[in-house]
Amino acid sequence: MASIAPKESTMLYKAPFLSECDAMPEQTKHWITKGDKVLMPTYARFPLVLTQGDGATVADVDGNTYLDFVSGVAVNALGHCDPLLVNAVQDQAETLLHVSNLYYNLPQIQLAQALVEHSFADKVFFCNSGAESVEAAIKLARIYAHENMAGNQFEIITAEQSFHGRTLTALSATGQTKYQQGFEPLVPGFKHVPFNDIQAIETAVGPQTAAVMLEPIQGEGGVRVPSPGYLAAVRKLCDKHGLLLIFDEVQTGMGRTGHLFAYQDEGIEPDILTLAKGLGGGLPIGALLAKDKVALSFKPGTHASTFGGNPLVCRAGMAVLDRITQASFLKQVRERGADLWARFSDLRDKTGVITDLRGRGLMIAMDLAIPAIPVIETAMRRGVLLNRTSEKTLRLIPPLTIQAEEINRMYSILSAILVEQFNAKT
Ligand SMILES: Cc1ncc(COP(=O)(O)O)c(C=O)c1O
Numbered sequence: 001m002a003s004i005a006p007k008e009s010t011m012l013y014k015a016p017f018l019s020e021c022d023a024m025p026e027q028t029k030h031w032i033t034k035g036d037k038v039l040m041p042t043y044a045r046f047p048l049v050l051t052q053g054d055g056a057t058v059a060d061v062d063g064n065t066y067l068d069f070v071s072g073v074a075v076n077a078l079g080h081c082d083p084l085l086v087n088a089v090q091d092q093a094e095t096l097l098h099v100s101n102l103y104y105n106l107p108q109i110q111l112a113q114a115l116v117e118h119s120f121a122d123k124v125f126f127c128n129s130g131a132e133s134v135e136a137a138i139k140l141a142r143i144y145a146h147e148n149m150a151g152n153q154f155e156i157i158t159a160e161q162s163f164h165g166r167t168l169t170a171l172s173a174t175g176q177t178k179y180q181q182g183f184e185p186l187v188p189g190f191k192h193v194p195f196n197d198i199q200a201i202e203t204a205v206g207p208q209t210a211a212v213m214l215e216p217i218q219g220e221g222g223v224r225v226p227s228p229g230y231l232a233a234v235r236k237l238c239d240k241h242g243l244l245l246i247f248d249e250v251q252t253g254m255g256r257t258g259h260l261f262a263y264q265d266e267g268i269e270p271d272i273l274t275l276a277k278g279l280g281g282g283l284p285i286g287a288l289l290a291k292d293k294v295a296l297s298f299k300p301g302t303h304a305s306t307f308g309g310n311p312l313v314c315r316a317g318m319a320v321l322d323r324i325t326q327a328s329f330l331k332q333v334r335e336r337g338a339d340l341w342a343r344f345s346d347l348r349d350k351t352g353v354i355t356d357l358r359g360r361g362l363m364i365a366m367d368l369a370i371p372a373i374p375v376i377e378t379a380m381r382r383g384v385l386l387n388r389t390s391e392k393t394l395r396l397i398p399p400l401t402i403q404a405e406e407i408n409r410m411y412s413i414l415s416a417i418l419v420e421q422f423n424a425k426t
Contacts, residue, residue: 053080107314121289126309130250131165163220219251223365254278258361
Protein backbone atom coordinates (compact mmCIF):
# COMPACT_ATOMS: atom_id res chain seq x y z
CA MET A 1 0.00 0.00 0.00
CA ALA A 2 1.06 3.59 -0.45
CA SER A 3 2.44 5.46 2.52
CA ILE A 4 -0.30 6.93 4.68
CA ALA A 5 0.09 10.62 5.45
CA PRO A 6 -0.85 11.37 9.06
CA LYS A 7 -3.78 13.72 9.39
CA GLU A 8 -6.08 14.90 12.14
CA SER A 9 -8.93 12.46 12.69
CA THR A 10 -12.37 13.81 11.87
CA MET A 11 -14.12 11.20 13.95
CA LEU A 12 -16.92 12.46 16.09
CA TYR A 13 -18.21 10.14 18.72
CA LYS A 14 -19.15 10.41 22.34
CA ALA A 15 -18.07 7.17 23.91
CA PRO A 16 -16.08 4.12 22.95
CA PHE A 17 -18.98 1.69 22.69
CA LEU A 18 -21.49 1.41 19.88
CA SER A 19 -24.61 1.81 22.02
CA GLU A 20 -23.41 5.28 22.98
CA CYS A 21 -22.17 6.29 19.54
CA ASP A 22 -24.60 8.25 17.47
CA ALA A 23 -22.25 10.37 15.39
CA MET A 24 -19.92 7.88 13.80
CA PRO A 25 -18.65 8.45 10.28
CA GLU A 26 -20.80 6.73 7.70
CA GLN A 27 -18.65 3.74 6.73
CA THR A 28 -17.59 3.10 10.33
CA LYS A 29 -21.22 3.00 11.44
CA HIS A 30 -22.21 0.79 8.51
CA TRP A 31 -19.55 -1.85 9.26
CA ILE A 32 -19.94 -1.80 13.04
CA THR A 33 -23.70 -2.31 12.69
CA LYS A 34 -23.07 -5.28 10.37
CA GLY A 35 -20.34 -6.66 12.63
CA ASP A 36 -22.36 -6.51 15.81
CA LYS A 37 -25.11 -8.58 14.19
CA VAL A 38 -22.79 -11.50 13.51
CA LEU A 39 -19.85 -11.33 15.94
CA MET A 40 -20.11 -12.72 19.46
CA PRO A 41 -20.04 -9.85 21.93
CA THR A 42 -16.80 -10.88 23.67
CA TYR A 43 -15.04 -7.55 23.12
CA ALA A 44 -15.85 -4.00 24.26
CA ARG A 45 -14.37 -2.61 21.06
CA PHE A 46 -13.65 0.99 20.25
CA PRO A 47 -15.77 2.21 17.32
CA LEU A 48 -13.02 2.00 14.79
CA VAL A 49 -12.91 -0.20 11.68
CA LEU A 50 -9.30 -0.42 10.57
CA THR A 51 -8.50 -1.19 6.97
CA GLN A 52 -4.83 -0.39 6.32
CA GLY A 53 -1.52 -0.03 8.07
CA ASP A 54 1.93 1.30 7.27
CA GLY A 55 4.72 1.41 9.86
CA ALA A 56 3.23 2.90 13.02
CA THR A 57 0.21 4.38 11.23
CA VAL A 58 -3.18 2.77 10.66
CA ALA A 59 -6.15 4.03 8.65
CA ASP A 60 -9.86 3.46 9.20
CA VAL A 61 -12.61 2.73 6.72
CA ASP A 62 -13.54 6.44 6.56
CA GLY A 63 -9.98 7.49 5.75
CA ASN A 64 -8.91 8.79 9.18
CA THR A 65 -5.37 7.91 10.23
CA TYR A 66 -3.92 7.14 13.63
CA LEU A 67 -0.51 6.73 15.20
CA ASP A 68 -0.60 3.24 16.67
CA PHE A 69 0.79 2.95 20.20
CA VAL A 70 -1.04 -0.35 20.78
CA SER A 71 0.40 -2.39 17.88
CA GLY A 72 -2.29 -5.07 18.09
CA VAL A 73 -1.54 -5.51 21.81
CA ALA A 74 2.23 -5.83 21.48
CA VAL A 75 2.07 -7.93 18.31
CA ASN A 76 3.13 -5.79 15.32
CA ALA A 77 6.79 -5.79 16.37
CA LEU A 78 7.95 -4.50 12.97
CA GLY A 79 5.01 -2.14 12.55
CA HIS A 80 2.32 -2.59 9.91
CA CYS A 81 3.08 -4.09 6.50
CA ASP A 82 6.85 -4.17 6.95
CA PRO A 83 8.13 -4.81 3.38
CA LEU A 84 10.49 -7.67 4.30
CA LEU A 85 7.86 -9.42 6.39
CA VAL A 86 5.26 -8.95 3.64
CA ASN A 87 7.68 -10.29 1.00
CA ALA A 88 8.52 -13.33 3.11
CA VAL A 89 4.83 -14.12 3.69
CA GLN A 90 3.95 -13.57 0.01
CA ASP A 91 6.79 -15.80 -1.11
CA GLN A 92 5.84 -18.53 1.36
CA ALA A 93 2.14 -18.28 0.43
CA GLU A 94 3.13 -19.04 -3.16
CA THR A 95 5.39 -21.91 -2.07
CA LEU A 96 3.73 -23.95 0.69
CA LEU A 97 1.07 -22.92 3.20
CA HIS A 98 0.38 -25.99 5.28
CA VAL A 99 1.31 -29.65 5.53
CA SER A 100 0.44 -30.66 9.15
CA ASN A 101 2.94 -32.15 11.58
CA LEU A 102 2.77 -35.56 10.00
CA TYR A 103 5.75 -34.22 7.99
CA TYR A 104 8.66 -31.83 8.47
CA ASN A 105 8.71 -28.42 6.81
CA LEU A 106 11.68 -26.10 6.24
CA PRO A 107 10.49 -22.83 7.85
CA GLN A 108 9.53 -24.71 11.05
CA ILE A 109 12.98 -26.26 11.35
CA GLN A 110 14.72 -22.98 10.50
CA LEU A 111 12.70 -20.93 13.02
CA ALA A 112 13.24 -23.52 15.77
CA GLN A 113 16.97 -23.51 15.02
CA ALA A 114 17.11 -19.69 15.22
CA LEU A 115 15.16 -19.60 18.49
CA VAL A 116 17.49 -22.22 19.98
CA GLU A 117 20.56 -20.29 18.80
CA HIS A 118 19.34 -17.09 20.45
CA SER A 119 18.04 -18.52 23.73
CA PHE A 120 18.71 -20.89 26.63
CA ALA A 121 16.58 -23.58 24.97
CA ASP A 122 17.42 -26.83 23.17
CA LYS A 123 13.99 -27.61 21.74
CA VAL A 124 10.89 -25.78 20.50
CA PHE A 125 7.22 -26.75 20.16
CA PHE A 126 5.05 -24.52 17.95
CA CYS A 127 1.42 -23.65 18.52
CA ASN A 128 -0.87 -20.79 17.52
CA SER A 129 -1.30 -18.33 20.39
CA GLY A 130 -0.10 -17.22 23.79
CA ALA A 131 -2.71 -19.18 25.71
CA GLU A 132 -1.79 -22.32 23.79
CA SER A 133 1.88 -21.87 24.59
CA VAL A 134 0.99 -21.54 28.29
CA GLU A 135 -1.24 -24.61 28.02
CA ALA A 136 1.70 -26.51 26.47
CA ALA A 137 4.06 -25.26 29.21
CA ILE A 138 1.72 -26.53 31.91
CA LYS A 139 1.36 -29.92 30.22
CA LEU A 140 5.13 -30.17 29.80
CA ALA A 141 5.75 -29.30 33.46
CA ARG A 142 3.18 -31.87 34.57
CA ILE A 143 4.47 -34.70 32.42
CA TYR A 144 8.07 -33.89 33.41
CA ALA A 145 7.06 -33.96 37.10
CA HIS A 146 5.19 -37.20 36.55
CA GLU A 147 8.31 -38.83 35.15
CA ASN A 148 11.08 -37.18 37.16
CA MET A 149 9.82 -36.03 40.54
CA ALA A 150 9.46 -38.39 43.46
CA GLY A 151 5.82 -37.94 44.48
CA ASN A 152 2.58 -36.74 42.96
CA GLN A 153 3.79 -33.25 42.01
CA PHE A 154 1.49 -31.32 39.69
CA GLU A 155 0.96 -27.97 41.35
CA ILE A 156 2.23 -24.74 39.76
CA ILE A 157 2.76 -21.57 41.77
CA THR A 158 1.80 -18.43 39.81
CA ALA A 159 1.45 -14.77 40.75
CA GLU A 160 -1.46 -12.58 41.70
CA GLN A 161 -2.20 -10.01 38.96
CA SER A 162 -0.66 -12.34 36.39
CA PHE A 163 -2.23 -12.98 32.99
CA HIS A 164 -1.63 -16.22 31.13
CA GLY A 165 -4.52 -16.39 28.63
CA ARG A 166 -8.14 -17.45 28.20
CA THR A 167 -8.23 -21.20 27.69
CA LEU A 168 -9.62 -22.81 30.82
CA THR A 169 -6.23 -23.97 32.11
CA ALA A 170 -4.40 -20.72 31.28
CA LEU A 171 -7.28 -18.88 32.94
CA SER A 172 -6.92 -21.05 36.04
CA ALA A 173 -3.20 -20.20 36.13
CA THR A 174 -4.03 -16.49 35.82
CA GLY A 175 -4.03 -14.64 39.13
CA GLN A 176 -6.99 -12.33 38.45
CA THR A 177 -10.47 -13.46 39.54
CA LYS A 178 -12.19 -10.96 37.20
CA TYR A 179 -11.31 -13.18 34.22
CA GLN A 180 -12.39 -16.37 35.98
CA GLN A 181 -15.86 -15.47 37.25
CA GLY A 182 -18.60 -17.54 35.66
CA PHE A 183 -16.24 -20.18 34.30
CA GLU A 184 -15.86 -22.20 37.49
CA PRO A 185 -14.98 -24.89 38.32
CA LEU A 186 -11.43 -23.92 37.39
CA VAL A 187 -8.72 -26.43 36.57
CA PRO A 188 -7.08 -27.48 39.86
CA GLY A 189 -3.36 -27.33 40.50
CA PHE A 190 -2.52 -23.62 40.80
CA LYS A 191 -1.53 -21.59 43.84
CA HIS A 192 -1.43 -17.80 43.50
CA VAL A 193 1.01 -15.73 45.54
CA PRO A 194 1.80 -11.98 45.60
CA PHE A 195 4.17 -10.98 42.79
CA ASN A 196 7.64 -9.71 43.72
CA ASP A 197 7.53 -11.47 47.12
CA ILE A 198 10.08 -14.28 47.32
CA GLN A 199 9.00 -15.29 50.83
CA ALA A 200 5.44 -15.85 49.54
CA ILE A 201 6.74 -18.43 47.05
CA GLU A 202 8.89 -20.11 49.69
CA THR A 203 5.84 -20.41 51.95
CA ALA A 204 3.64 -21.74 49.12
CA VAL A 205 6.02 -24.57 48.11
CA GLY A 206 4.57 -27.88 49.25
CA PRO A 207 4.98 -31.60 48.58
CA GLN A 208 2.87 -31.33 45.40
CA THR A 209 4.65 -28.34 43.87
CA ALA A 210 6.19 -28.98 40.44
CA ALA A 211 6.92 -25.50 39.08
CA VAL A 212 6.78 -21.75 39.44
CA MET A 213 5.41 -19.77 36.48
CA LEU A 214 5.88 -16.01 36.21
CA GLU A 215 5.85 -13.21 33.67
CA PRO A 216 9.26 -11.52 34.10
CA ILE A 217 7.30 -8.25 33.88
CA GLN A 218 3.54 -8.51 34.37
CA GLY A 219 1.95 -7.07 31.22
CA GLU A 220 -1.84 -7.17 31.53
CA GLY A 221 -1.44 -6.69 35.29
CA GLY A 222 -0.25 -3.13 34.55
CA VAL A 223 3.41 -3.49 33.48
CA ARG A 224 4.62 -4.50 36.95
CA VAL A 225 8.42 -4.69 37.01
CA PRO A 226 9.76 -6.76 39.92
CA SER A 227 12.57 -5.53 42.18
CA PRO A 228 16.14 -6.19 40.99
CA GLY A 229 17.19 -9.68 42.08
CA TYR A 230 13.64 -11.06 42.53
CA LEU A 231 13.73 -13.31 39.46
CA ALA A 232 17.23 -14.53 40.34
CA ALA A 233 15.99 -15.36 43.83
CA VAL A 234 13.08 -17.31 42.31
CA ARG A 235 15.56 -19.27 40.16
CA LYS A 236 17.59 -20.09 43.27
CA LEU A 237 14.49 -21.16 45.17
CA CYS A 238 13.40 -23.44 42.29
CA ASP A 239 16.87 -25.03 42.24
CA LYS A 240 16.80 -25.54 46.00
CA HIS A 241 13.44 -27.34 45.88
CA GLY A 242 13.98 -29.11 42.53
CA LEU A 243 11.16 -27.14 40.85
CA LEU A 244 10.86 -26.06 37.22
CA LEU A 245 10.92 -22.34 36.45
CA ILE A 246 8.58 -21.26 33.65
CA PHE A 247 8.75 -17.73 32.26
CA ASP A 248 5.70 -16.57 30.34
CA GLU A 249 7.29 -14.20 27.82
CA VAL A 250 4.27 -13.99 25.54
CA GLN A 251 4.28 -10.22 26.04
CA THR A 252 7.84 -9.46 27.19
CA GLY A 253 9.55 -11.65 24.58
CA MET A 254 10.72 -10.78 21.04
CA GLY A 255 12.48 -7.54 21.90
CA ARG A 256 9.66 -5.76 23.71
CA THR A 257 11.78 -4.93 26.77
CA GLY A 258 14.91 -4.00 24.79
CA HIS A 259 16.33 -7.54 25.06
CA LEU A 260 15.31 -10.41 22.81
CA PHE A 261 13.88 -12.07 25.93
CA ALA A 262 13.34 -10.27 29.24
CA TYR A 263 15.14 -13.02 31.20
CA GLN A 264 18.39 -12.13 29.41
CA ASP A 265 18.55 -8.93 31.45
CA GLU A 266 18.43 -10.91 34.72
CA GLY A 267 21.53 -13.13 34.52
CA ILE A 268 19.44 -16.29 34.88
CA GLU A 269 17.63 -18.80 32.66
CA PRO A 270 14.24 -20.49 32.98
CA ASP A 271 13.64 -24.18 32.24
CA ILE A 272 10.61 -23.44 30.07
CA LEU A 273 9.60 -20.27 28.21
CA THR A 274 6.42 -19.30 26.35
CA LEU A 275 6.28 -16.96 23.34
CA ALA A 276 3.61 -15.61 20.97
CA LYS A 277 2.48 -12.04 20.14
CA GLY A 278 5.52 -10.38 18.49
CA LEU A 279 6.94 -13.67 17.20
CA GLY A 280 4.76 -13.66 14.08
CA GLY A 281 4.73 -9.88 13.69
CA GLY A 282 0.96 -10.12 13.12
CA LEU A 283 0.53 -13.74 12.09
CA PRO A 284 -0.79 -16.15 14.73
CA ILE A 285 2.03 -18.22 16.16
CA GLY A 286 3.00 -19.36 19.63
CA ALA A 287 6.07 -21.27 20.79
CA LEU A 288 7.20 -23.25 23.79
CA LEU A 289 10.95 -23.34 24.44
CA ALA A 290 12.68 -25.69 26.86
CA LYS A 291 15.96 -27.31 27.74
CA ASP A 292 16.41 -30.93 26.64
CA LYS A 293 16.22 -32.17 30.23
CA VAL A 294 12.57 -31.08 30.27
CA ALA A 295 11.60 -31.04 26.59
CA LEU A 296 12.30 -34.75 26.13
CA SER A 297 9.38 -35.57 28.43
CA PHE A 298 7.14 -34.78 25.46
CA LYS A 299 7.02 -37.99 23.40
CA PRO A 300 5.21 -38.61 20.10
CA GLY A 301 1.50 -38.39 20.88
CA THR A 302 1.77 -36.45 24.15
CA HIS A 303 1.03 -33.04 22.65
CA ALA A 304 0.14 -31.74 19.19
CA SER A 305 -1.38 -28.98 17.10
CA THR A 306 -2.72 -29.29 13.54
CA PHE A 307 -1.65 -25.78 12.54
CA GLY A 308 1.30 -25.46 14.96
CA GLY A 309 4.50 -24.47 13.17
CA ASN A 310 2.97 -24.29 9.73
CA PRO A 311 5.29 -22.99 6.98
CA LEU A 312 3.55 -19.62 6.58
CA VAL A 313 3.65 -18.48 10.20
CA CYS A 314 7.17 -19.85 10.74
CA ARG A 315 8.42 -17.96 7.69
CA ALA A 316 6.90 -14.80 9.22
CA GLY A 317 8.59 -15.67 12.53
CA MET A 318 11.93 -15.99 10.72
CA ALA A 319 11.50 -12.54 9.14
CA VAL A 320 10.74 -11.01 12.56
CA LEU A 321 13.54 -12.80 14.39
CA ASP A 322 16.05 -11.95 11.64
CA ARG A 323 15.27 -8.27 12.06
CA ILE A 324 15.17 -8.16 15.85
CA THR A 325 18.55 -9.88 16.08
CA GLN A 326 20.23 -7.41 13.71
CA ALA A 327 22.99 -5.38 15.34
CA SER A 328 21.29 -2.09 16.16
CA PHE A 329 17.66 -3.17 16.48
CA LEU A 330 17.48 -3.81 20.23
CA LYS A 331 19.69 -0.80 20.94
CA GLN A 332 17.11 1.33 19.16
CA VAL A 333 14.28 -0.24 21.15
CA ARG A 334 16.13 0.71 24.34
CA GLU A 335 16.79 4.24 23.03
CA ARG A 336 13.17 4.84 22.02
CA GLY A 337 12.07 3.39 25.37
CA ALA A 338 14.42 5.82 27.12
CA ASP A 339 12.88 8.71 25.08
CA LEU A 340 9.40 7.74 26.25
CA TRP A 341 10.58 7.29 29.80
CA ALA A 342 12.35 10.68 29.91
CA ARG A 343 9.33 12.53 28.59
CA PHE A 344 6.75 10.93 30.83
CA SER A 345 8.92 11.07 33.95
CA ASP A 346 9.31 14.79 33.29
CA LEU A 347 5.52 15.12 33.00
CA ARG A 348 5.11 13.08 36.20
CA ASP A 349 7.53 15.36 38.05
CA LYS A 350 5.95 18.59 36.77
CA THR A 351 2.26 17.70 37.12
CA GLY A 352 0.16 15.48 39.38
CA VAL A 353 -1.55 13.63 36.54
CA ILE A 354 0.87 10.66 36.50
CA THR A 355 1.02 8.97 39.88
CA ASP A 356 3.32 6.12 38.87
CA LEU A 357 5.43 5.25 35.82
CA ARG A 358 6.66 1.71 35.16
CA GLY A 359 8.23 -0.28 32.40
CA ARG A 360 11.21 -1.38 30.39
CA GLY A 361 12.02 -0.86 26.71
CA LEU A 362 8.88 -0.20 24.71
CA MET A 363 6.51 -1.53 27.35
CA ILE A 364 5.55 1.38 29.57
CA ALA A 365 2.56 2.00 31.81
CA MET A 366 1.45 4.98 33.82
CA ASP A 367 -1.06 5.18 36.62
CA LEU A 368 -3.16 8.32 36.27
CA ALA A 369 -4.95 10.54 38.76
CA ILE A 370 -7.84 10.60 36.24
CA PRO A 371 -9.78 7.84 34.43
CA ALA A 372 -7.98 6.38 31.42
CA ILE A 373 -10.96 5.89 29.07
CA PRO A 374 -11.65 9.61 28.39
CA VAL A 375 -7.92 10.06 27.73
CA ILE A 376 -7.96 7.18 25.22
CA GLU A 377 -11.13 8.53 23.53
CA THR A 378 -9.73 12.03 23.16
CA ALA A 379 -6.40 10.70 21.92
CA MET A 380 -8.24 8.65 19.31
CA ARG A 381 -10.11 11.74 18.10
CA ARG A 382 -6.76 13.49 17.79
CA GLY A 383 -5.19 10.61 15.90
CA VAL A 384 -3.38 8.45 18.48
CA LEU A 385 -4.33 4.90 19.54
CA LEU A 386 -3.64 4.05 23.19
CA ASN A 387 -4.48 1.18 25.48
CA ARG A 388 -5.22 0.73 29.19
CA THR A 389 -4.75 -2.18 31.58
CA SER A 390 -7.14 -0.94 34.26
CA GLU A 391 -9.42 1.97 35.07
CA LYS A 392 -6.60 4.42 35.64
CA THR A 393 -3.60 2.77 34.01
CA LEU A 394 -2.49 3.63 30.46
CA ARG A 395 -0.09 1.33 28.61
CA LEU A 396 2.20 2.27 25.70
CA ILE A 397 3.22 -0.70 23.54
CA PRO A 398 4.09 0.75 20.10
CA PRO A 399 5.74 -1.15 17.26
CA LEU A 400 9.41 -1.82 18.12
CA THR A 401 10.28 0.18 14.98
CA ILE A 402 8.67 3.37 16.30
CA GLN A 403 10.60 6.50 15.27
CA ALA A 404 11.72 9.37 17.53
CA GLU A 405 9.55 11.78 15.52
CA GLU A 406 6.49 9.57 16.09
CA ILE A 407 7.16 9.52 19.82
CA ASN A 408 7.37 13.33 19.76
CA ARG A 409 4.07 13.57 17.92
CA MET A 410 2.31 11.15 20.28
CA TYR A 411 3.80 12.88 23.32
CA SER A 412 2.66 16.35 22.33
CA ILE A 413 -0.92 15.03 21.82
CA LEU A 414 -1.06 12.82 24.92
CA SER A 415 0.62 15.23 27.33
CA ALA A 416 -1.79 18.01 26.29
CA ILE A 417 -4.78 15.71 26.88
CA LEU A 418 -3.48 14.56 30.28
CA VAL A 419 -2.92 18.15 31.44
CA GLU A 420 -6.30 19.35 30.07
CA GLN A 421 -8.26 16.54 31.71
CA PHE A 422 -6.30 16.77 34.97
CA ASN A 423 -6.86 20.53 35.19
CA ALA A 424 -10.56 20.10 34.39
CA LYS A 425 -10.88 17.67 37.28
CA THR A 426 -8.88 19.56 39.92
C1 LIG B 1 1.89 -12.88 29.44
C2 LIG B 1 0.77 -13.38 28.58
N1 LIG B 1 0.56 -14.70 28.48
C3 LIG B 1 -0.42 -15.19 27.70
C4 LIG B 1 -1.25 -14.36 26.97
C5 LIG B 1 -2.33 -14.93 26.10
O1 LIG B 1 -2.01 -14.75 24.77
P1 LIG B 1 -3.10 -14.98 23.60
O2 LIG B 1 -4.07 -13.85 23.71
O3 LIG B 1 -2.29 -14.97 22.33
O4 LIG B 1 -3.74 -16.29 23.85
C6 LIG B 1 -1.07 -12.97 27.05
C7 LIG B 1 -1.94 -12.04 26.31
O5 LIG B 1 -2.03 -10.87 26.58
C8 LIG B 1 -0.03 -12.47 27.87
O6 LIG B 1 0.20 -11.15 27.98
